[in-house]
Amino acid sequence: QIQLVQSGPELKKPGESLKISCKASGYTFTDYAMQWVKQAPGKGLQYMGWINTQTGKPTYADDFKERFVFSLETSASTAYLQINNLKNEDTATYFCARKGGSYWGQGVMVTVSS
């Protein structure tokens, strides 16, 4: 069956970096782009952008053009979200989702606190 399995929760300090993984299984990884969505505590869904899994080209929403990097390890059917220079406002759950919306990862809770 199709699954997106994300890495575990993270606790980081401001200024640090992190890299979240999203491992896909049950389908051909390069057939579908991968999207990333942020949800701050108690808030709604915020679209971060997507990465073309055939070319590796990322597209970022305006709020995520600085400090955020989407990448791939195609041989491992895995997409990554890297956040550099972490800020308190990056505290959120981050979801990966296969383009088309039918399949989502379970989400990764990221806490940024000094």
Next chain:
Amino acid sequence: DIQMTQSPPVLSASVGDRVTLSCKASQNINKNLDWYQQKHGEAPKLLIYYTNNLQTGIPSRFSGSGSGTDYTLTISSLQPEDVATYYCYQYNSEMYTFGAGTKLELK
């Protein structure tokens, strides 16, 4: 970017009620709109795609409609398990956007 405005922000209804949630786009999105349901602590679930297509496995009490800038999600007979937050999502432009959500509660 296209802005999506959902109304109302919170809706209280009783079991068995017909419930209508609205989503308005800041420009024509050509029916390129999905609806998601999110329950507390869970990932969003796709309910309706391309305005009015029911995702596999979703109960038929859910339906979608609309065109241009105005879209609607209808639950024909509210059930207790429908308590959740509902988001519309447009993918007409290169940069996709979610609405702010409608929180559906039981009265």
